[in-house]
Amino acid sequence: MSKKIAFIGLGIMGLPMAKNLQAAGFSVTGYNRTPAKAQKLAEAGGTAAASVAEAVAGADVIITMVPDSPDVEAVLTGDDGVLANAEKGAVWIDNSTIRPDVARELAEQARDAGLRPLDAPVSGGEQGAIDAALSIMVGGEKADFDSVRDVFEAVGKTIIHVGPAGSGQTVKAANQLIVAGNIQMLAEAVIFLEAYGVDMESALTVLGGGLAGSKVLDQKGQKMLERSFEPGFRLELHHKDMGIVTAAAREAGVVTPLASAVAQFIASTVQQGNGGLDHSGLLTVVEQLSGRSKSQD
Structure with missing residues (x-):
């Protein structure tokens, strides 16, 4: 597997998901506001980044897993954000749980910036994340979903494309x-x-x-x-x-x-x-x- 993955948000769910991606053979670079959590990914074979910009540099897939709509917006926008620093054509997967209307708005911004957005919230809790057995509901373009199915399969068990942007959050x-x-x-x-x-x-x-x-x-x-x-x-x-x-x-x-x-x-x-x-x-x-x-x- 040659995909380079940036994983932003290494909390209760994000860290085990990032570890599973690394164990599956992907090259994972993680960023978290608390550096010690990124270090735990590094100890599992991944790479710890000091900023969002550093994490997304050269990434084929960018995953965000943060608490709420404002957090996703903050990670996406700004000089250090995903939109300003990601490679054109990269797939952005948002595993956070946020408002469907915000998901649609951010997907439009991401697509205008040359990214391929998928809203893909997960269910299964911490144990599901640890066991790579999450249920993942994905909104966005079907072709974009198909292109990263191997990424989803490294963290989830039930993985379904449910419709256009915002559908996953709904x-x-x-x-x-x-x-x-x-x-x-x-x-x-x-x-x-x-x-x-x-x-x-x-x-x-x-x-x-x-x-x-x-x-x-x-x-x-x-x-x-x-x-x-x-x-x-x-x-x-x-x-x-x-x-x-x-x-x-x-x-x-x-x-x-x-x-x-x-x-x-x-x-x-x-x-x-x-x-x-x-x-x-x-x-x-x-x-x-x-x-x-x-x-x-």
């Missing part, structure tokens, strides 16, 4: 809506079951084997039982994502009453200072509302 918004709703209902079920004193391990096992089973139950159920909320995906980020969902739904004239309710529960956890918890920490709000604050003991 599908990701729907994904975050479903995940948030599942986590909320799982949290309510856990508190409900605990109130009746049932054997919780057995209860979740049998629920997981029936129609109530889900990846959310498999990955988050034990975390809730143990009140272990070390972040795989932070509540503050899911709070941001639910803002994207509610705004996009309003723009489309779609009514999403359950999404709006769950968005408020997530907002409550963040406002109480728990935004750094894993999103399974949504359980803490259900505990409080039920007067059963075991997590606070």
Whole structure:
């Protein structure tokens, strides 16, 4: 594999993704605002860059994985940004989760600058990133998608082109809506079951084997039982994502009453200072509302 990849944003998701790309045989140069994270990529065989401009120099593929729409805009624009320093014809893949309208606007800017943009948010959390088993929903030109399928296959398992620019972010918004709703209902079920004193391990096992089973139950159920909320995906980020969902739904004239309710529960956890918890920490709000604050003991 001869592609040179610039990877910008080496956080909880970005670092294992960049490591997997390096392990797959690509030449990966990484940049992160915290230099120590780029150094971890270097220790895995990649290269640490001191700036965005240095990272993207000569890159065939540029990947951004940063928290929010303003962060993507900041990385893309400016004298040190992607647009001013990337090679013409390079493919820009944005794995961040941002607003669909912003994704479309930035894709237009990138194409005007001679880049080939793809919005490609991912789902699967930290473990999916580590295992190279992410679900990736991609918006942009199909030919551009096909040209970097090998890159996607090095980090993901379910990789689908879902439409033109912005489509990947729209599908990701729907994904975050479903995940948030599942986590909320799982949290309510856990508190409900605990109130009746049932054997919780057995209860979740049998629920997981029936129609109530889900990846959310498999990955988050034990975390809730143990009140272990070390972040795989932070509540503050899911709070941001639910803002994207509610705004996009309003723009489309779609009514999403359950999404709006769950968005408020997530907002409550963040406002109480728990935004750094894993999103399974949504359980803490259900505990409080039920007067059963075991997590606070």
